[in-house]
Amino acid sequence: MLTNSDLAELTAFRRQLHQMPEVSGEEIETAKAIVNALKALSPTRILTGLGGHGVAAVFDSGVTGPTVMFRAELDALPIQELNDIAWASKIAGKGHLCGHDGHMTMLLALGRQIARSPVAKGRVVLMFQPAEEDGSGAKAVVADRAYADIKPDWAFAIHIEPGRPFGYVSTCPGLINCASQGLKIKLTGKTAHAADPQDGLSPAQTVAELIPALNSLGKGGTLDDDFRLVTITHVNIGEPTFGIAPGDAVIFATLRTAKDAAMRVLSDEARQIATTAANAAGLQVAFEVCDDFAASINNPDAFDIATTAMNAINVPNGDAGVPMRASEDFGVFGWEAKAAMLCLGPGTDYAALHNPDYDFPDDLIPVGAAIFERITRDLLGKA
Template identity: 50%
Template sequence: MTPEQLERFISLRHELHSAPELSGAEGATAARVAEILQAYAPDQVLTGIGGHGVAAVFLGGEAGPTLAIRCELDALPIPEETNLSYASQVAGKAHLCGHDGHMVMVLAVAEALAERRPQRGRVVLIFQPAEETGEGAIAYRSDPKFAEIPPDMVLSLHNLPGLAMGAVSLPTGPANCASRGARIALFGRTSHAAAPQDGVSPAPVLAQLMQDLATLGAGGDLDEDYALTTVTHAKLGEPTFGVAPGKAELWVTLRTVTDEKMQSLSDALVSKVATLAADYGLRHEITYHDVFEACRNAPEAVSVIEDACLTGGVPITLSERPQAFSEDFGQFGKSAQAAMFWLGAGENHPQLHNPDYDFPDTLIPIGSGIFLRAIRSVLG
């Protein structure tokens, strides 16, 4: 990538950064991406995949496999605190996970493919919506339009603060934890605060659950037995002094390395809530939200990424330890060889989802270069 190209892609990244859109509402971002892709004259541009998803198809000269490169479109509902000249212009929303940078790296791949197509097969560039809610990859893969371009292999990356700038960490097995949010609603009966005995308060059960659920998953080593429960929100009654509460809510995030462990953890939570609610004469409901299945890298795809890093002189470490945070990229592994790697954003860089996070522009040629070498390796 020439200095002029890099400056152009940096400018584009800043443009996308300043106009963030949340999961499921990425219409303008998707339209801008599709507009840029059209300028690179791909053989096909598909839009509206799984919501606002986009795909660009570049054909090789001969028959061969299909290799897909995936990135994300969505931003976060977090106010940005950076004072950058290109900071978010949308109140309460910001690209604080680096999806703006991921998009630009894949657009740089598109530009390179416009100049030099693969020898065989085809490349599909995937711009996926709604990663942050765990809904995007499922909707994208379920869309009939995706069935027109089924990939044999899918590669993706995520920038990672805490890892040396430009270095790669590549999981050889489990890559991301499974997670889900459990919303527990408890229903009793209100009463006058002067006569709480005439009602049924969920307060004792709420207090007990906040303690007991923590014992179901205490974290520890990221192995097959790993389980973590994190209380993220609690509400009891209404903000008034005259009414003893009749309703409570508890939000808990469950996290495991494997989907099997997630099922057992969820079962334990359901049993605990049901037992306590019955003991205190409460009705209860449990619903699940932001459901992410575990993500596991396929050996063949891992080998392709490893070779692409080594041939480009990118420092790489193979890891058997997954990331604790979740990713819906694992959905693509259900129908293709799939692998995700972590690209270092700097050891002292603000963490993902921090209000002062910003994607490092120096990663643009590194990430796009790894993808391009992977494409040349698989497709010639």
């Protein structure tokens, strides 16, 4: 059980994290703060440098049993916070505006409970992963050789999701978050004087053709197995001047699908369309993949474990608002573990994620910790 002192200390720690946001791949000080907080809990061991700046605490019972992992994220966003609160971000242009500071604190709350009342069997792993926001972190953690020693049988995560009543959890078996990929398409021709555009090779017309062609590859609709969506998020042609006909262009297209295999097909189709159009115009074309997220799929057994736990402690739950088009790299942990993502509501009128005035509601810390602890006890018991 978390005491009033626990909650006061955890709230203060969460607000400390909120003031020191670090974006994907730069989470050095955040990782240090987490390690220092974990040391006070005396876990069996602490792993650092996982997939970059990732941290994992292992609580090992010494008795054969499953390994159960709970995941939070270390990184913040490159967004200027606009909040009039005492614990607002102290780093210009960066903010914990997606709840990751709260997610980390919920794991530390769980750690306190396990430290006081160890599990009867198996292991608990508290995973603080880097670089969730750009989709690279979970893959890097899983690829890290040290991960093999703590590879879980079960994996669970909570993400705050505004628009749901306070304390309500949305989840479902199967698809919970779509796969997505940022495809950067670069077209290269040749500049010319604006008075003599025929002397150059402009990509402007090709861009005009590619925008509707790419959009037509995925029009959204029902979130079933055939779901595909292409969103053009950025286009740049030439330079902001009136005297030069453009010689290059860049298109950013975000691709979304319900399955990882479907993403590979959609990405190939987008590349083929761009290549064909570029070749027809005599342009060079190059591609770069960014923000590459696997689909998050809730394993039916993990879903059952989570919902049974929530029902036992009277946490309201259902499938409101799920699955979601938005992406989450937690799905990578589900490639080899039975995994489930839970979406925890802060209130129906709460600020949206990535809004400049967002702040994690501290009253959710004990709610998330209680869900995690009940899952832990249901799977591993008490010593």
